[in-house]
Amino acid sequence: MSSARPLSSARLADAAPLFAALGDPTRLRIVNLLSASGPASTSNLCGAASVTRQAVTKHLHVLADAGLVSSARRGRERIWELRAARLDKAREYLDRIDAQWDAALERLKAFVED
Amino acid sequence: MSSARPLSSARLADAAPLFAALGDPTRLRIVNLLSASGPASTSNLCGAASVTRQAVTKHLHVLADAGLVSSARRGRERIWELRAARLDKAREYLDRIDAQWDAALERLKAFVED
DNA sequence: GATATACGCAACCACAAGGTTGCATATGAT
DNA sequence: ATCATATGCAACCTTGTGGTTGCGTATATC
Numbered sequence: 699m700s701s702a703r704p705l706s707s708a709r710l711a712d713a714a715p716l717f718a719a720l721g722d723p724t725r726l727r728i729v730n731l732l733s734a735s736g737p738a739s740t741s742n743l744c745g746a747a748s749v750t751r752q753a754v755t756k757h758l759h760v761l762a763d764a765g766l767v768s769s770a771r772r773g774r775e776r777i778w779e780l781r782a783a784r785l786d787k788a789r790e791y792l793d794r795i796d797a798q799w800d801a802a803l804e805r806l807k808a809f810v811e812d
Numbered sequence: 813m814s815s816a817r818p819l820s821s822a823r824l825a826d827a828a829p830l831f832a833a834l835g836d837p838t839r840l841r842i843v844n845l846l847s848a849s850g851p852a853s854t855s856n857l858c859g860a861a862s863v864t865r866q867a868v869t870k871h872l873h874v875l876a877d878a879g880l881v882s883s884a885r886r887g888r889e890r891i892w893e894l895r896a897a898r899l900d901k902a903r904e905y906l907d908r909i910d911a912q913w914d915a916a917l918e919r920l921k922a923f924v925e926d
Numbered sequence: 927g928a929t930a931t932a933c934g935c936a937a938c939c940a941c942a943a944g945g946t947t948g949c950a951t952a953t954g955a956t
Numbered sequence: 957a958t959c960a961t962a963t964g965c966a967a968c969c970t971t972g973t974g975g976t977t978g979c980g981t982a983t984a985t986c
Contacts (some may be wrong), residue, residue: 711837718835722974723828736920741932748868753975755933760973774932774983782913789906792899799847799896806850823952824968836944855962869963874943889954931984936977943972951964956957 713791716784719764725747725757731764732780739775830898833878836861839871843880846894852904853889 711790724747731746732738740758744751758778761767765784769776834840838861840870845860846852854872858865872892875881879898 714835714840715836716835717831717840721828721830721832723825724974726828726831730909731904734911734916738917739932747972750976751933752935752977753844756974771933776933778914782910785906785913788902789910792903793904795844795847796896796899796903798844799894800901802848802850812829853962863944863968864946865963866947866965870944885963924933929984929985929986932980935979936976938978939974939976941973941975944970946967946969949965949969952962954959954961956959 709791713788716764716766716788716791719761720788722757722760724754728754728757728761729746729780729785732778733782736776737779739772739777740775741775743778765779823905827902830878830902830905833875834902836871836874838868839875841850842871842875843894843899846881846892847896851891851893852926853886853891855889857892862925 707785718803720729727746733745736760740755741751744754747754758767758769765787766781767778768781769778771777834843841860842857845857854869857872858868861868868922872881872883876883880895881892884893884894885891
């Protein structure tokens with residue numbers, strides 16, 4: 699028996715920016731790159747993108763604001779790293795919504811069989 | 813041992829619109845409602861939103877374009893239903909990115925221990 | 927010290943996105 | 957037939973977002 703509680707609106711408002719950050723092709727590409735190759739510098743990430751460095755930097759800041767990446771300066775370059783915990787948050791949301799849906803289906807089924 | 817293959821850019825380009833659709837608070841609220849209470853009509857969903865019916869309709873169409881909901885007219889109302897399969901797609905993406913990240917960490921660790 | 931590299935910051939621009947009002951249309955209820 | 961309900965559609969507005977160019981600054985490298 700699933701114990702899915704309804705998602706609080708607070709958690710929902712928190713999750714939207716997360717998905718929004720993942721909702722851009724260039725940013726998703728960056729996340730994918732960071733997850734596949736590990737930490738990388740800004741110019742390193744620029745190599746894979748088809749936009750200017752400044753655009754990539756903006757995207758990285760959006761990801762950072764969403765908590766999906768963190769960065770630190772190393773010498774003259776800035777190294778970006780994936781924050782897997784935040785990704786898990788997103789997964790958790792989807793899991794809970796899915797669980798809710800399953801529970802709703804269950805209730806509907808029971809109602810019909812009534 | 814995880815068998816995480818790198819995500820093809822085709823799959824990535826496919827996933828971004830999905831996350832983008834989930835990246836709006838109002839839309840996420842709608843998805844949450846549909847998952848918690850099952851299928852509902854447009855005006856039904858409007859009750860929980862703080863925007864006009866037309867705005868809600870727009871959001872529903874965005875969700876439909878992303879494949880996250882489907883709808884059918886029933887009498888004078890239109891009933892919207894969650895497409896759980898599409899939600900699973902999003903989860904799958906996050907899973908694979910996470911697996912990639914784990915694999916990358918593993919390699920880094922092995923490299924350091926070298 | 928001169929030079930190339932890597933980045934930060936600001937101004938600016940075009941367009942998509944979210945939202946609204948207004949009006950038309952179809953369907954259920956009386 | 958009449959009236960209320962539920963929706964569809966279009967025009968319009970405002971802001972946010974993704975992108976650019978230009979310039980300044982810090983850090984390696986020679």
